[in-house]
Amino acid sequence: MKLYLDFEPCDECKTIMKDLASPEIIFGDEDLRKDESAKFLRHLTYNHSEVVQAVMKDLPKQKRSQEYDFFK
Numbered sequence: 001m002k003l004y005l006d007f008e009p010c011d012e013c014k015t016i017m018k019d020l021a022s023p024e025i026i027f028g029d030e031d032l033r034k035d036e037s038a039k040f041l042r043h044l045t046y047n048h049s050e051v052v053q054a055v056m057k058d059l060p061k062q063k064r065s066q067e068y069d070f071f072k
């Protein structure tokens with residue numbers, strides 16, 4: 001699932017996003033990837049709560065459209 005976030009990333013965001021996009025993470029093991037994603041989510045929760053709220057608001061919509069695609 002892809003989320004399109006419209007916000008101004010801070011330096012820490014940029015660092016974590018760079019980590020998440022690095023080959024070690026993308027081709028690394030799943031646990032590591034989960035850890036990094038969780039770290040990013042935690043950072044968003046504490047530092048960019050407006051983003052998390054926007055994501056939460058958007059999630060049910062995305063889920064519905066995915067299910068729709070699936071049954072088409």
Ligand SMILES: [Zn+2]
Pocket residue numbers: 009010011012013014043047048
């Ligand atoms: Zn940030």
